[in-house]
Amino acid sequence: MPGVGPKKAEYLNQLGIDNINSLLNYFPFRYENLQIKPLNEIKDQEKVILKGQVALEPTVNFLGRKKSILNLRLLVENNVVPVSFFNQPWLKKNVKVGEIILVYGKFNNIKKSLAGIKILSNSEALNSMQPIYSVNKNIGQKELIKLIHLAFEQYRDLIQNVVPSTLIQKYKLLNLVDVINWMHFPKSKQEAYLALRTAKFNEFFLFQMKLQSIKKNDFSSGISIKYNKDDVNSFIDKLPFKLTSAQVKVVNEILFDMHDDKQMNRLLQGDVGSGKTAVAAVAMYAAINDGYQVSLMVPTEVLAEQHANKLASLFEPLGINVALLTGNTKPKPKISLLDGLSNGDIDILIGTHALIQDNVIYNNLGLIIIDEQHRFGVNQRRQLRNKGNHPNVLSMTATPIPRTLAITAYGEMDVSIIDELPAGRMPIKTTWIRNNQFQSILPFLQQRLKSGEQIYIVTPLIEDSETLNMRNAEYIYQQFTETFEPDYKVGILHGRMKDSEKNSVMSDFKNNQFQILVSTTVIEVGVDVSNATVMIIFDAEHFGLAQLHQLRGRVGRGKRQSYCILVANPKNELGAKRMNVMVDSNDGFVISQRDLELRGPGDIVGNKQSGVPEFKVGDPIRDMTMLNIAQQEAIQIVSNNDWQKRPENKNLAIFIEKSFSEKILD
Ligand code: ADP
Numbered sequence: 001m002p003g004v005g006p007k008k009a010e011y012l013n014q015l016g017i018d019n020i021n022s023l024l025n026y027f028p029f030r031y032e033n034l035q036i037k038p039l040n041e042i043k044d045q046e047k048v049i050l051k052g053q054v055a056l057e058p059t060v061n062f063l064g065r066k067k068s069i070l071n072l073r074l075l076v077e078n079n080v081v082p083v084s085f086f087n088q089p090w091l092k093k094n095v096k097v098g099e100i101i102l103v104y105g106k107f108n109n110i111k112k113s114l115a116g117i118k119i120l121s122n123s124e125a126l127n128s129m130q131p132i133y134s135v136n137k138n139i140g141q142k143e144l145i146k147l148i149h150l151a152f153e154q155y156r157d158l159i160q161n162v163v164p165s166t167l168i169q170k171y172k173l174l175n176l177v178d179v180i181n182w183m184h185f186p187k188s189k190q191e192a193y194l195a196l197r198t199a200k201f202n203e204f205f206l207f208q209m210k211l212q213s214i215k216k217n218d219f220s221s222g223i224s225i226k227y228n229k230d231d232v233n234s235f236i237d238k239l240p241f242k243l244t245s246a247q248v249k250v251v252n253e254i255l256f257d258m259h260d261d262k263q264m265n266r267l268l269q270g271d272v273g274s275g276k277t278a279v280a281a282v283a284m285y286a287a288i289n290d291g292y293q294v295s296l297m298v299p300t301e302v303l304a305e306q307h308a309n310k311l312a313s314l315f316e317p318l319g320i321n322v323a324l325l326t327g328n329t330k331p332k333p334k335i336s337l338l339d340g341l342s343n344g345d346i347d348i349l350i351g352t353h354a355l356i357q358d359n360v361i362y363n364n365l366g367l368i369i370i371d372e373q374h375r376f377g378v379n380q381r382r383q384l385r386n387k388g389n390h391p392n393v394l395s396m397t398a399t400p401i402p403r404t405l406a407i408t409a410y411g412e413m414d415v416s417i418i419d420e421l422p423a424g425r426m427p428i429k430t431t432w433i434r435n436n437q438f439q440s441i442l443p444f445l446q447q448r449l450k451s452g453e454q455i456y457i458v459t460p461l462i463e464d465s466e467t468l469n470m471r472n473a474e475y476i477y478q479q480f481t482e483t484f485e486p487d488y489k490v491g492i493l494h495g496r497m498k499d500s501e502k503n504s505v506m507s508d509f510k511n512n513q514f515q516i517l518v519s520t521t522v523i524e525v526g527v528d529v530s531n532a533t534v535m536i537i538f539d540a541e542h543f544g545l546a547q548l549h550q551l552r553g554r555v556g557r558g559k560r561q562s563y564c565i566l567v568a569n570p571k572n573e574l575g576a577k578r579m580n581v582m583v584d585s586n587d588g589f590v591i592s593q594r595d596l597e598l599r600g601p602g603d604i605v606g607n608k609q610s611g612v613p614e615f616k617v618g619d620p621i622r623d624m625t626m627l628n629i630a631q632q633e634a635i636q637i638v639s640n641n642d643w644q645k646r647p648e649n650k651n652l653a654i655f656i657e658k659s660f661s662e663k664i665l666d
């Protein structure tokens with residue numbers, strides 16, 4: 001595109017824009033609806049357009065290099081409103097005394113003044129829907145919209161519908177060219193609304209088409225695992241604990257699927273600490289018992305290592321070989337590992353998404369387990385499956401979502417649920433305190449430390465900036481060091497550290513080398529230190545409920561009473577309610593249900609942590625009905641064996657084909 005050189009292309013890439021298509025589909029996340037309002041209806045700090053007459057010659061004061069302030073007075077409804085513009089001295093020549101102008105800015109209701117943002121033309125003021133995009137420091141709003149405009153003008157004739165015309169008619173959807181036009185350049189609220197409605201449907205429908213074609217094509221007949229029942233039972237008997245009845249139930253569901261010659265594709269949902277790993281271990285054992293290999297994929301290195309250690313101690317005494325492959329595995333050991341894998345010496349391979357690299361070749365892969373499966377994309381999961389000849393797949397998630405939602409969000413999977421915790425678990429005691437009450441819990445922390453227990457401290461992702469989070473964590477780290485050292489030692493863990501550093505910090509904490517661990521959310525999943533009994537979460541209002549629950553699940557893993565302390569000053573009632581949900585319940589399903597109920601419009605707690613797949617425009621929770629309909633339509637289309645050959649599905653078939661050939665490795 002004209003105006004996009006290598007530098008700019010790279011900046012656009014950072015936003016996930018790498019071609020004209022993704023540029024046109026880079027939709028605004030909201031619109032600013034500018035209005036000319038009577039003065040007495042404007043709220044404090046509201047962004048508005050004021051229409052008035054310039055009452056005095058504007059003045060510019062320079063406040064140093066590049067800094068200036070332009071002041072003018074605007075006569076609005078017989079009131080004089082002071083207006084100031086920062087760092088836009090050139091506006092002076094556009095403003096003449098006596099002229100009627102439109103100024104867009106932020107209103108201060110106390111001073112009855114306006115912090116000007118820009119002066120609008122009549123047509124700009126009429127077109128009052130201003131799209132707001134998520135941008136970064138290299139690409140601003142104005143520049144992005146200019147590029148989108150350019151691309152749209154140049155390529156609009158090439159934009160074709162992907163969704164079949166039958167559905168467009170049935171649901172009164174817009175053509176794609178109108179969706180793109182109105183998403184970016186709506187002339188009214190109505191246009192923006194209609195465009196968004198179709199954009200959501202398109203997104204859900206294409207997502208479901210992908211899932212349903214996977215279900216139809218990939219999961220036909222698969223490997224039947226003929227394990228020896230007595231062997232499996234005696235393996236279960238040798239576990240250090242008796243399985244809960246919920247575990248027994250899901251083990252049966254899984255073993256049935258594995259034995260059957262249809263390919264298993266099952267989602268195992270269970271709260272943190274409900275014992276999913278034990279269930280996975282039984283499934284692994286059954287596969288290996290019939291001579292197959294097993295692959296376990298997890299989202300982080302720390303978790304991979306921890307699983308590897310745990311499973312090695314369980315399986316190696318039985319002569320079953322366990323290996324670990326991550327991005328950090330050194331070339332030499334890697335070669336011998338890959339050898340062992342292809343000749344069948346290795347029975348269980350555990351790793352991060354390094355497992356989907358091309359050179360990872362199994363001898364006879366019979367079972368795949370994907371932990372925290374929502375952390376992986378559809379294509380990544382598919383790539384792992386393609387390492388075997390229709391291997392059985394068990395996906396696991398510790399962030400339970402209500403069953404109805406699971407069925408649509410994971411339309412291609414059967415669902416098993418562990419709805420019971422192992423007996424004798426003491427529920428974690430959760431309290432919520434305000435920031436200024438923190439001092440008051442120090443004696444309690446001293447007490448816990450004195451009796452040999454350990455403490456986690458988590459600081460949030462306030463912004464998507466690891467630098468900022470690190471500083472936050474480091475500040476808290478210093479505070480705790482001053483308070484507790486030398487009696488107790490404090491460690492720190494953050495996302496900027498190398499994986500090897502993270503791993504050594506985790507293992508030091510596990511070995512009680514230090515008693516307090518300050519961390520950003522990198523400790524979130526799966527980490528298991530049973531001697532830790534206190535979880536303190538700072539600025540807890542910045543977390544989603546699912547994530548808070550997940551973090552809380554890091555404690556309560558041993559025999560002692562555990563505690564979770566939420567430190568939060570929520571800004572509104574909703575925030576306070578969310579804190580109370582955490583205080584009142586320890587049950588992941590209850591929490592996820594309450595989370596759904598509490599989600600109001602404008603609540604921007606992301607789905608990333610909630611176990612629900614992420615969409616760009618659609619919200620699978622708020623727009624669940626639409627997601628459902630999209631699923632029904634996708635099922636209907638795919639049920640027809642030659643749907644790809646029908647003329648009305650031409651573009652759809654191309655889309656699906658293409659989306660599977662993309663190798664998305666994050
Ligand atoms: P999840 O993966 O679901 O979070 P884990 O499998 O890590 O849970 O189990 C949490 C802890 O509970 C582990 O220490 C595990 O050994 C223990 N555990 C699992 N199942 C049982 C059981 N049936 N009875 C007692 N303890 C159990």
Ligand code: MG
Nearest residue numbers: 254280283394
């Ligand atoms: Mg399994």
